[in-house]
Amino acid sequence: MIRAENISMSFNGTRALESVSLNVDKSELFGLIGPDGAGKTTFFRIVTTLLIPEKGKVSINKLDTVDDYRALRKNIGYMPGRFSLYQDLTVEENLAFYATVFGTTVKENYHLISDIYSHIEPFKKRRAGKLSGGMKQKLALCCALIHAPELIVLDEPTTGVDAVSRTEFWEMLKKLQGEGITILVSTPYMDEAVLCDRVALIQKGRILGIDKPGSITGNFSKEIYAIKGRDKFRLIRDLRDRETVESVNPFGDSVHVTFSGNEYDENLLEYLEDKGHNDPGAELIEPGIEDVFLELMSKEEND
Amino acid sequence: MTDEKVIEVKDLVKKFGSFIANDHLSFNVHRGEIFGFLGANGAGKTTAIRILSGLSKPSSGEVKVAGYDIYRHAEQVKRHIGYMCQKFSLYEDLTVAENIMLYGGIYGMPGKEIKNKTGTLLESLDFTGYRKRIIGDLPLGIRQKLAFAVAIFHKPDIVFLDEPTGGVDPITRRQFWEMIYKAADDGITIFVTTHYMDEAEYCDRVSIMSEGKIIDIDSPAQLKKKYGSPSIQDVFVKIARPANNK
Known part of the structure; x- marks a missing residue:
């Protein structure tokens, strides 16, 4: 459905995107995963016809984002990263406004939003500016959907939203996908990658890899061990000092380690005990998206 | 981490009119501990942090921060803490x-x-x-x-971090947490709030708030065991969902 070919873009000499190419299929839930400043928003603004790329082309259903922008806009719902609805209009006024702008009515497409809207309907007389973060996010999604677009583009919809609302939000996206809507979504949070059909990992304007989340982690060539110890500060330092250890990355309650030559150091635990760590543990684990991202990032920086 | 308590909270209540923002909170935080303070939007975290940092007075209850009573020595409290948030x-x-x-x-x-x-x-x-x-x-x-x-x-004795690493790339995020470990090793207590549960996993202990109350407080490992969850994210969704589900 979306075909992006060799998109490059820069602002005042700073590179924002460099030769980004990717395809998104119809009814796919596609994630763009990367930190702030990676180029996610720039890419989305190009896809939604709001920005003209310096190089490259994007087409959506064979319509070009530059030449056919008028036709395309009727078919795209866009939820920007910053809350961009009218703060001084109420919930229902905002929704009615967006429906009218797109030449439709709330009633006509209500079936698409009824699930989501039911969460905020008790507050429909409240001004949008007075809603909580989770409710603003749901209203913005309703407004992006009200003209029944084939594609919705959501820029970091879950940033700054609590974990409960985030879980609900992803459940809603799955339902919309079930209605046949194509979803392009971005997030800085790696743990959300597994909820997408396919993801593109992006960093400093370049795509590091595109695949199904399971394949990205499944094709990871290195064995990763989770090392545990009570004093993490000293644990990290002592692991870095060990010559058999290749990479050391703190990961929540453990430290993820790879070994040079991909070979586990049989004497590691003994070494840690000698260093005064009480009852350290090492466990071979399945790599996560973030492990892969870290590996790809350090490869990029060494290139 | 030592056994010395740098934050002592007993039966802290904060009301705004008839609304109870903090409902009998009781907990201690130790010197050099990394303490995660979790809760859904509107659970009462910000209210509690404003009290702990001497910016607002409780309606009732005992609160001591860095050895100073929050009612009588709010200015001393402010001198012994640090604060950082992502937005500003x-x-x-x-x-x-x-x-x-x-x-x-x-x-x-x-x-x-x-x-x-x-x-x-x-x-x-x-x-x-x-x-x-x-x-x-x-x-x-x-x-x-x-x-x-x-x-x-x-x-400072304590530093309050409000969603410190949101949106930062994974390498920088790890360098940031290593700085936190170093500060804790130097005896500074770290008090972190975050919506991102993978950050909670870095903490020595976490508390989870919902509707003004602390629902549970323990090490991430113990909480996962207790609720049969693979992650703190899962624990959080199980216990922090407010009754009216808004």
């Missing part, structure tokens, strides 16, 4: 050195000491080259690391 940390139109000077001064450090220690701080971060750069021109990751270093520049 440093002045964007000042240079790195000017920001350090400003914050050091606010916390009552003598000018000479600030000058002496600025070099050490920048060297320890490998940021000596940024001394005269305007904050607004620096990448987010560098700003965040610097903001943390500035928040603990005056050697």
